[in-house]
Amino acid sequence: MKRIFAVALGILTAIGGFVDIGDLVTNAVVGARYGLSLVWVVLIGVAGICLYADMSGRVAAVSGRATFEIIRERLGPRVGFANLSASFLINLLTLTAEIGGIALALQLAAGVGPGMWIPVAIFGVWIVLWRVKFSIMENVAGLLGLSLIVFVVALFLLKPDWGSLGASAVQPWTLGAESPLSYWYFAVALFGAAMTPYEVFFFSSGAVEEKWTKKDLGTERVNVFVGFPLGGTLSIAIAACAAVVLLPQAIEVTTLSQIVLPVSQAGGQLALAFVIVGILAATFGAALETTLSSGYTLAQFFGWSWGKFRRPVKAARFHLAMIICLLVGGGILLTGVDPIAVTELSVVFSAVALPLTYFPILVVANDPDYMGEAVNGRVRNGLGVAYLVIILIAAVAAIPLLIVSGMGS
């Protein structure tokens, strides 16, 4: 019974923790502009994150060490440093976007802000990281993030024309007056949002925090292969709600306050309350994860003592690195930069950094010295290589598409 409860909790937190500010904004922007014609990218992205999160979690459970630590040891300091640089910078950008997301969610609830909420968000994230146990932190944020299921409920309450909605999903090439460059720019952005690197590193380091062993591989697989795809359905529901309400009115999403319009349209104030709580939990949870991931990547590369299972005094540099990252992220936002613009940039740059993040994981997951009998099989390797090709294409195309399409304008 305890085991079933643990598995169910893992699935629920995986669903609730799947969506972050990048998913929220990118899916709403794309839904309001293209309907569901880019849903295929979400499906590919979710399958990719499942594949690599499983590898990363397996490496941690079998070796008892986090992926990043092994990457440096296995591939040497140079490749490790390239991996560190790419992952850390993207992580910092994502953290900045998440802090902005918390501030915007609080603005939706209070009506004022978001500038005044940024220090509150930084303090909130820091105090939780400092005082709250890892498992409580992860489970509470994940479970509250489940409030975003209200997007699925709202979609049914809106009573859309399912036929035309489905048709737009299976006719991805109907661009109308839209530029194909913008279409592909948003395809890359959605892919980057779905495969954000921090999720993999957090999953791996979290496995070490929770002391996973080979016995936990079953739980790990269920979390990944059930929880993540169900989390992906939330992303699709966000896009679908935008497609049903915002697209016909020629509303282009540029703010978080526009993203909640379909939900309040469908379910009134109760649904709106749920979605605000969900956005707050999703962004707060993702801010915790990205802050931790920043500390994990630095500590694991430089060989510092790390982990929330250790008292802060025993992992001082790890905690100091997290505090500095939080202050840098908050400082960037306090210059007045638009959090939504930061989010859009973070998902595109995530796509650029993907090969440096995922290639080393594939190498380590194939090394019998670390993995023993749990190395990748042929099917996993085949899929892993196929995904690396997709990742590489997305990474190469991201910056040119960003420039040529004028950020999809």
Added chain:
Amino acid sequence: MSAVRMRGRSWGAIPLAIAVVLAVSGCAPAPSPDPALVSLASDALSATRSAQLGTGQRDDGRMFPTTAHALLTDMEENIADVTREAGLHQPADATDASYRAELLKASGDALDAMHAASAGDPGAEEALKKAADRLEALQKQGG
């Protein structure tokens, strides 16, 4: 003799040429405004429709006043950006100048309607709808 015949033929071709020119110019599309201005009209329309939707939801009790206030503040900023950018735009010809003037007027009216909506004016939603309709017409004019 042949020269006289040719001159006569040339004079006879003039009405035909005029007819062709008139026909071609009549069929030619009206000059389109600058795409940058059309893009600004789309942005203004998006902000105005969002504000209209949010105001309607607030008035129907579907949206919290705080959330509607946040939305209206965001949309006021968006439309103010449009007004500023349109104001800086240098029209290349009379078509652009006319389009820009209409865009500035419609955006200004939309901004006023948003201020009214923030103040809780019951007629604000209707004013937003009118401004949105004008902006939509401008957007369609740009193709």
